[in-house]
Amino acid sequence: QPPAFGFLFDVDGVLxxxxxxxxxxxQAFQTLADSSGRLRVPVVFLTNAGNCLRSAKARELSQALGLQVSPEQVILSHSPLRLxxxxxxxxxxxxxxxxxxxNAQxxxxxxxxxIEALRKAYPLLDMVDQSRRPKELPPPTTGFPTIEGVILFGEPVRWETSLQLIIDVLLSNGNPGAELQDIPYPHLPVLACNxxxxxxxxxxxxxxxxxxFLLCLENIYKKVTGRELKYEALIGKPSTVTYRYAEYLIREQAKKQGWKSPIRHLYAVGDNPMSDIYGANLYNNYLKSARHNQVQAGVKTSLQAASPQTKDHLELRKDRDNSVESCESILVCTGVYRHSAGVPSNTEECTKETVFHGHRDFCFDPSLVKASYIVQDVNDAVQLAFKKENWS
Structure with a gap:
């Protein structure tokens, strides 16, 4: 029979x-594929990686897993920015x-x-590395466009350069060569991925x-201005908009394969309680509340920018058929989360979070880092889902 469920697989630490x-x-993907190597269940690879192209990540996964992965099955941290x-x-x-x-294009x-183009246009801004300082005073920069917003795709290589230039852009309202006047607030829009x-x-x-890196940027901005750095959107796991996009791709995949049964259940497999498990549980709450005509659960009001902004032009919103009922979280022990004494029989054992590793704008709710299930590895996760779905 056609599958009524799909998988959202994290990549690093899981695959x-x-x-x-x-x-x-x-082993897991040998189980998921038929004899011709075609997947029998819709699968999306949901990673917070973002310093690559979708096509490159799909090629990496194809090589690692021994089957063909298409770019349409890959969601990088920045993928929802197209919305x-x-x-x-x-x-x-x-x-x-x-x-x-x-990626941006x-x-x-x-x-x-x-950042490199900005640094070349304004060579006096990047001062930490003395070997990169200009030997002579450069002529004034002319004709450089005013910057209207910032996209933080992922961790840069030279943190000191990026931190300095981003702060310069925010303090100057997009004209970093200008003298510092009154600090604009609210500042230019900042969209952050991962x-x-x-x-x-x-x-x-x-x-x-x-x-x-975001933690450094937020703290420098607050120390310099006395105000909080605000995000227009935070995307990537655990943001709800990322899981909505994943659900949309799962349903599109099922439609493309000609599977008529509506997708009822999602299984999110990850190794990081603070992104994979938190995100899956947050989305599960969203699915429950959506069934009662509520918009979102468990996130600070300031973070909800990511959902309303996409309201009018989200294909997934228009296309939403409300068939998905749940998103269950499965934590594996092959990555960030390790359990020294093997797989605990009680998920309570792994969720006593003493230090909050989540983002500043996500409130800590202990129930959201409690996985629905804990298994040793991704193959066990697939077997568990098959058993729950009575699928072989």
Whole structure:
């Protein structure tokens, strides 16, 4: 029978560790695919990575998993930005690493300025690395466009340069060569992708993520101005808009395969309680409240900007058929979350969060980091979902 469920798989710490595939990942996808290598269940890869193209991430996953993954199955942290078309005609400063300019253009942004272009236009702004300081006083910059907003795609390479130039842009209202006048507030729109404080690569301990960079930026801005840095939108896990986009792609995939049964249940498999589990549980709350005509549950009012902004032009909103009833969270022990004594029998054991690793604008609710299930690895997660769905 056609599947009535789909999977949202995190990537780092669930399917791969750095460039190496997690051993259980290939087993899981052998179970998910038929004899011709075609997936029998709709699958979306939901990662907070953003310093690459969707097509490149799809190729990486195809190689790691031993089956064909299409770019349409991949959601990077920035993918929902294609829905924010009110910013697509504005001149936006983009930060991160990798093909940030190409990513922005692929998402619909027509006028983008990179940190490197800004640095070259205003060489006196970047002063920390003495070897990069200009040897002579450069002529005044003319003709450089006024910046109208900032997109933070992911952690940059030279944090001191990006932090300095972003603050300069916000304090100068998009004209960083000007003298400091009254500090504008509210400041220019800031859209941030990927709030993960930490992520898991090949090293034995977690590595700094983009959430750590955001923490630095927020604290510098507040120290300099005495005011809070505000976000026009925060996207990527655990933001609800990202899961709504994932649900839309799951249903589109099912439609493309000719599966007539409506998708009723989603299973979100992740290794990070503060992004994967929090996000899946937050979306599960959203699904429950949506059935009672409420908009969202569990997020501070200031964060809800990400949903109303997309209200009028979200295809997924128009297309929404309300068939999905739940999004269950499954925590694996192969990444950020590790349980030294094996898989705990009680999910309460893993959710006693003593230090809040989530973003500033998400309130900490202990129930949201409590996984529906905890299993050893992604193969066990797939088997668990199959058993619950009576699927083989």
């Amino acid at each position: 791969v560790r750095g460039s190496q595939a997690v051993p259980a990942a290939r 924010f078309n009110q910013f697509h005609q504005k001149c936006m400063l983009v930060t991160g690493q990798g093909p940030v300019e190409e 692929n998402l619909g942004f027509k006028h983008v300025v990179t 709030m993960d404080l930490l992520w898991m690569a090949e090293a034995r301990m977690p590595r700094f993520g983009h959430g750590t």
